Amino acid sequence: MTSGDPSFETLRLQQVGRTFGRQAALTGLDLEIRKGEFIALLGPSGCGKSTALNCLAGLLPLTSGSIWQDDVRIDTLPAERRGFGMVFQNYALFPHLSVRRNVAFGLTMRRLPKAEVTRRTEDAIRLVKLEEHAHKLPGQLSGGQQQRVAIARAIVLEPSLVLMDEPLSNLDAKLRLEMRTEIRRLHQSLGLTTVYVTHDQEEALSLADRLVVLRDGTVQQIGTPQDLHTRPVNWHVADFMGYRNLLRLRAGARADDGVVVEGDGLRLVATEVGDISEGADVVVAVRPEDVVVSESGGSAGLNRFPATVDVVEYQGRELAVEARMASGVRLHLLTQHRLAPGDEIVVGAPVERLLAFAAEEPSRSSADTGVQVPA
Template sequence: MTENRFDHLRLDQVSRRFGGRAALEALDLSIAGGEFVALLGPSGCGKSTALNCLAGLLPLSGGSIWLDDRRIDTLPPEKRGFGMVFQNYALFPHLSVRRNVGFGLRMRRVSREETRRRVDEALRMVQLQQYADRLPGQLSGGQQQRVAIARAIVLEPPLVLMDEPLSNLDAALRLEMRTEIRRLHQSLGLTTVYVTHDQEEALSLADRLVILREGVVQQVGTPEELYRGPVNAYVAGFMGYRNLLPVQTDGGQGAVRVTAPGLAVTGTAREAVAGGPAVAAIRPEDFVVTDTGDNLISVDVEVVEYHGREQAVQGRLKGGQVIRLRSVDRLAPGDAVTVAVPADKLLVFAADADALAAAEAAAGGRSASPAAAPAGAAT
């Protein structure tokens, strides 16, 4: 369906300032035609600013945007020809589904026959043919979001921009729409830039992730690269490492010894770390309840949540730090258990002030920053 192909979209040192504050700082990013890229981070990290700069809704404070060899940041939004899917759907309530989907084509003075053909095809792609004559208010939230997607793809755009399109849907609909978006991306060969704060959503949809923090890129890579190899404690917190513990280390790279009250284990430094304060990151699912082997940790169980095949457990180390784990063993509040974690699953990062503050808050049972938040949580 999409005919407006391109080889590369390139953001070259793209910056955006509001007054004296940098919302986006020197963003360099190259996106291949047909790629699905997710911009991930908490509110205020710059992801929506980057999307709005791409769309032409915000002028750049610096840098440039190129579609192959054509500079486009000097063009108004309507001249870029991108499709956009908003968080709040932005449908016309007084127009039928068919007229909503075809609105952009009519504005472009596409012939009536061609408009009908393309609208029919778009409605078929999102499986809404039978709802063509209904008003948006007569549809469910998921159906309204499908209308918004159909309105974007019917223009056969070179690029589709999606700004947290699933955040207003309930959990079941979010899962359904995730599958639908991925299916459309693959079947149409769309190039998509997708903004979200949800780690699980980004992992399931994107070919590559871009994690932003206060307008600065922290890491770019495939879902597997970021999931297995976060470069710092901030990225680790966003990629599911709910246990961020302030520790002491003897320094080095690779296998390093880390200690804290109630903790003396071996971890893996992702980069060379100096001796002294550091942050250890561990996923809840990487703990194993056992009293044999290496890297053993004593945990006093405080809270247990039933999740079907496994339990989500919150406990404390003997030194008082909060620890979170998942277990197929049936545990109960008040239990004293021993758990082990493989050394290559306990990552050690250099500790800047923000990382230490996040780790101290998490270890105390509070949440002070995205790095301390549960994976996928809004912050």
């Protein structure tokens, strides 16, 4: 086999690992990618997601493990013989070549007939809606247009797999939304198989059929967007999937509908994730949108507690609020109530929205993902 097979059914990464000196950047990655799937590798900086992509692309040799396309091992093949397309974060366009010549470059290097090169190049340019800009140089294009050229250059090769390494991170918010839709449209209309690296959980949720969450080079969870959004397996995944409120508490007795957790002046009933023994340290996670402000204040009680509004940010239909509990612990919530700094409120969360996880570590610094778990 001299190149990747465009008709493959599955691509398997088996115990893939990569070390740099004594530092393990990726450990024991097992992943099966089915033809036509959109897979997102998700996690904070340094988690191993780009390392995994580069190992798959052939830009980094494996330290351990293997990669198989159906029953053919491909990790021993050089990058140019795997038949994959690559879209980089910085576009990597040739600045002295026009859009048309950038897109045609890979086909020309393969010495395909001129008529085929022309046809496939024009088809790719039309797919990314750049017909009017085909004669321009990259420097004459906007960032979003340059990214479209990079995508066209990848798909024109009709690759068995398209690899994308944070392709939208250099674009502004409006362009990111537009390009997100464009990437998903191309994936569906062309029947592509795509592996996409991002640190943006919203981006991953909107694009991917399945997500692979990595942390410190190891897989934390693999599942559909719905799985990870509603059923994270540990508090690291919950944190990265938008559970911004992480409260360090202690597990008490079992309740009819969950587990009692206490600490910092709180007594809550939360939904237990995994096995938690009585007296164990736990991290309770809840999304800002699941924290409810009582209509008319009300009294504190089980899963209801007083707080003082500190910061209010206007976000259109909703306000993003940071409130402080009596213990000093801060809580983030989204609400349509018109609140102002200094307001005294009572907030709560239903049992099914409060997830209690075993606290695997005593604390975590903001260097990880920007959130400090109270000790």
